[in-house]
Amino acid sequence: MENNELPADVALMWRLRETPRRGPKPSLTLDDIVAAAIAIADEDGDLGAVSMARVAERLGNSTMALYRHVKSKDDLFVLMSDAALERPEPLPDGVDWRTGLTFWANGVLTAIRKHRWYAKVPISGPPAGPNNLAWFDLALSALEDTGLAEEAKVGVVMGLITYVQGEVRVAFDLAAGFDENPAAFQQYGAILARVVDPRVYPSVAKVIAAGVFAMDTSFEEDSDADFAFGLQIYLDGVAAFIDRVGVKGG
Amino acid sequence: MENNELPADVALMWRLRETPRRGPKPSLTLDDIVAAAIAIADEDGDLGAVSMARVAERLGNSTMALYRHVKSKDDLFVLMSDAALERPEPLPDGVDWRTGLTFWANGVLTAIRKHRWYAKVPISGPPAGPNNLAWFDLALSALEDTGLAEEAKVGVVMGLITYVQGEVRVAFDLAAGFDENPAAFQQYGAILARVVDPRVYPSVAKVIAAGVFAMDTSFEEDSDADFAFGLQIYLDGVAAFIDRVGVKGG
DNA sequence: CCATACTGCGTACCTGCTACGCTATTTAGC
DNA sequence: GCTAAATAGCGTAGCAGGTACGCAGTATGG
Known part of the structure; x- marks a missing residue:
């Protein structure tokens, strides 16, 4: 598996985790977590408003549940910063x-x-x-x-x-x-x-x-x-x- | 007194506090505090290493003593950022x-x-x-x-x-x-x-x-x-x- | 059917900011 | 000098936040 050599956060950003086979179905997805974190930051306008507890609360989960999907808060920040920028519109044709x-x-x-x-x-x-x-x-x-x-x-x-x-x-x-x-x-x-x-x-x-x-x-x-x-x-x-x-x- | 109308942090930065008359002599000066905070940040290379407790410890004082000189940690940051930039050297003469x-x-x-x-x-x-x-x-x-x-x-x-x-x-x-x-x-x-x-x-x-x-x-x-x-x-x-x-x- | 791997989560620990109030200290004004 | 006011330092405590750890419950491979 080539993915194993990739840094963890990069693999997460590109959603390259192989889906696990055993264990309970996750009730949370990474996308939910990132979206919730972004929503909180947007509402408050401040990155400081994003706490693991608040993100979890917004999702109706416990704080520690997030750590099954994200290695740390800094990890979450990296994910947020990529997800926040949506895909750009293409350039108009033929412009200089x-x-x-x-x-x-x-x-x-x-x-x-x-x-x-x-x-x-x-x-x-x-x-x-x-x-x-x-x-x-x-x-x-x-x-x-x-x-x-x-x-x-x-x-x-x-x-x-x-x-x-x-x-x-x-x-x-x-x-x-x-x-x-x-x-x-x-x-x-x-x-x-x-x-x-x-x-x-x-x-x-x-x-x-x-x-x-x-x-x-x-x-x-x-x-x-x-x-x-x-x-x-x-x-x-x-x-x-x-x-x-x-x-x-x- | 004109100073009263100035924002508190600006007054602090320009050292415009009128010297108080009564009470014990301060054992700390604002400059000491700012210098200690800068030293900590420099050593660690990270602003996150600056905590009120650590600054106070370095000065041999208690954490709360700092608050007699500085309104908040953000206040201290502002002071730090001005003090960190020393005065610039003047431009060479006659340059374009x-x-x-x-x-x-x-x-x-x-x-x-x-x-x-x-x-x-x-x-x-x-x-x-x-x-x-x-x-x-x-x-x-x-x-x-x-x-x-x-x-x-x-x-x-x-x-x-x-x-x-x-x-x-x-x-x-x-x-x-x-x-x-x-x-x-x-x-x-x-x-x-x-x-x-x-x-x-x-x-x-x-x-x-x-x-x-x-x-x-x-x-x-x-x-x-x-x-x-x-x-x-x-x-x-x-x-x-x-x-x-x-x-x-x- | 059981071992395995995985999810969610309660608890606990640590760090950090700072409000509050007490005590000690200095001096203005008498 | 003496007293009252103003001020410095600080101990305590409250609150927020990150996260290590381990347990309990669940889905799946064999």
């Missing part, structure tokens, strides 16, 4: 790489938006789950016609993933902080102004004076704009890289 | 923005490398501590001569921070995973090859076939190269943005 990657990035954003805890799952290894790989595959396919070497494509996509996830993490953490204490955010500019000495922080002081931190727009708008702005910059960089290294073609 | 931002990014990288837990501190608000602001100021000052609007500078710097922190987070998490289970990483390519169906993941299959996941280089080298690669792409994008929007000069 930039349109493709923009489509992809926005798809990732909408997918993760449904699961605000996603970016907080501790990364335990390179992407290895079926859904994560599907997204990875899609991004790579967008670069198909650029003439970049495979390794360069991977680099570009990894960088983009890093950027998107970082942006998402910051945005959601800030949004959570905002919900918790809106006053602190609305006063952010005022607070900085009080505490920042222009002789020590001249550039920050200029920014404050220009009213950048005045918080006139809503949070959602703000983070959407930040995302688009950063994405544009990154893609401009990719374009420059392709011009420099790749074969021009399309 | 690109050299400046590269210098800056590498500075951030070395600063965070000493504190592998840094990128895991939950973000509770926009940067407001003295050290974080110093880094922020430095990055903004690198863009001084670009003619960008203040808001655009902030956008560029925020994007860069997001990218750098994201990259660092991934790199350290992977490194930790690697230390824990090196075999799984060395076999990553082989595992993928076993599990990836070329019809479902054609682009990933091509990457695997090209041997990109073969893991011939060391981990350190690999993540350094990734960092530099992504940074280059981002800065190329910034250059394009400046060409498009900014006043050319310098």
Whole structure:
């Protein structure tokens, strides 16, 4: 059996466990457990709300029953993070790489938006789950016609993933902080102004004076704009890289 | 007293508490507590190793004594994350923005490398501590001569921070995973090859076939190269943005 | 029909955060 | 000086959470 050589969590993610023959029928399935955990995290918006006890309670089982299906809580997290990303929609036909990657990035954003805890799952290894790989595959396919070497494509996509996830993490953490204490955010500019000495922080002081931190727009708008702005910059960089290294073609 | 209107954690970070007049002399200082917490996290490389009990033990005090200086553990985290970043070195004189931002990014990288837990501190608000602001100021000052609007500078710097922190987070998490289970990483390519169906993941299959996941280089080298690669792409994008929007000069 | 393998679960242990209230200590104000 | 107020340290205890262990019950292969 080849499966035996696979790491346990990878085997679980791909559902490669051979079905056991003896013993009672399981009253729980792995999918139920993962779905329940995701539901809890979604409702609370916080990974911290997921406890083994709560997951079990939601399924009408005891806490320890879960451990027949999952090795540990971290294991469950890995499963959650792959299951949370549903399969991506395919790229529109015949688009150039930039349109493709923009489509992809926005798809990732909408997918993760449904699961605000996603970016907080501790990364335990390179992407290895079926859904994560599907997204990875899609991004790579967008670069198909650029003439970049495979390794360069991977680099570009990894960088983009890093950027998107970082942006998402910051945005959601800030949004959570905002919900918790809106006053602190609305006063952010005022607070900085009080505490920042222009002789020590001249550039920050200029920014404050220009009213950048005045918080006139809503949070959602703000983070959407930040995302688009950063994405544009990154893609401009990719374009420059392709011009420099790749074969021009399309 | 203006301080009263400041959020508690901000006041703490800037050490704005007015010194009390009555009562016993404190045997602990806030700096001691933060330093001890940082030392623990550094030694273990994991934020999870920081418990109030352990911090107190290291200081020869009881757990609850800490709560006279810090409102909660999250409070302590915020303090830690500002204290961990020491003051940045100033930029070399007369450098252009690109050299400046590269210098800056590498500075951030070395600063965070000493504190592998840094990128895991939950973000509770926009940067407001003295050290974080110093880094922020430095990055903004690198863009001084670009003619960008203040808001655009902030956008560029925020994007860069997001990218750098994201990259660092991934790199350290992977490194930790690697230390824990090196075999799984060395076999990553082989595992993928076993599990990836070329019809479902054609682009990933091509990457695997090209041997990109073969893991011939060391981990350190690999993540350094990734960092530099992504940074280059981002800065190329910034250059394009400046060409498009900014006043050319310098 | 029994041995086997497997599921669910109760119990218990450990770690961790922190509210509460007591005691000791220092000083402001008289 | 003396007293009252304010403050530091800390012991206790409550609560939540992860999970090792072993028992009881169940389905199946021989």
